[in-house]
Amino acid sequence: MARKTKKTRKSRAAFNAPTPTPGVTRRGTLRLLRGAAIAVPAVGLAGYFGTGYVRASICEFDLTKIGDGLPSIVQVHDPQCPLCSALQRQTRRALRPYNADDFHFLVANVATLDGRLFAQNHGVSHVTLVLLDGDGRHVGTLHGPIDDDNLRASIAAHLDEYG
Template identity: 50%
Template sequence: MKKQRRKRPQKRGVTTSDPAALARNATDANRRKFLRLARNAAIALPVLAGATVFSVQSVQATICEADLTKIGKGKPAVVQVHDPNCSLCRQLQRQARKALKSFDGEAVEFLVADINTAKGSAFAARYGVPHVTLLLFDGAGEMVQIVRGPSDTDSLHKVIAAHLAAHG
């Protein structure tokens, strides 16, 4: 008994030596590649644009927060003496930002003195404070209160509210 051979499915495309058919097949393959590339680019472009916008806004916010010259320009300020490598500093920063969200952004400046920079280190030395510290300034630039170490958001909210009531 002879074994029957299975028929292999034919490959897609043209299997002829006709030059016109080969050219059409190559054109169709190039068109599919181009359309696939265009689809992927159309998907990736908004994602990259969103990431770029987020990054630019984050950098701008960081630059704005690092501008210690805003102290004494008429608005009360909360300045964090911060070390980005310190987990307690990052915790205090999160808590301070949460506490400040409930206040009008125009009412108080939140600034960060990074002790890894020359300006931040000089600022901390001028006031004799270590990192993980908040300094509260009135609108004239006078330091009126020091909050040391991380604290819960509610406590920070109360301290900032009292500060703004007295100096805002």
């Protein structure tokens, strides 16, 4: 029988030894707390602004506001159309100087039944702004894309006349 050398005993002992498991350390806990202190406010702010955007979008899709005494600007919008999205951003920018309580900016989404019916009733397709008076009567149509100056002038004339 062969005699075991010290080297063999040591290597087997090192091989069979349990690996140390990392425990909870003060440094690890502080690192976790620092990450949470940064993440919680960031997530909270994103949620706050996200819900505001969603609420505004839901308000814009409410076509029942038409004819309630305020003039309306209704965009016939296809969510898959990049020109429609560009017109929506452009129109929102053009409407910023006005008091939002004096008119309605609404979106008739052609992907929904209400949006399709609105577009059919007014004989328009997407990338279009339909201008309505306070009683909901069609008084004008703007077919997009539109340059900024013409859009601002058309909106100003509409809101001055019917607002």
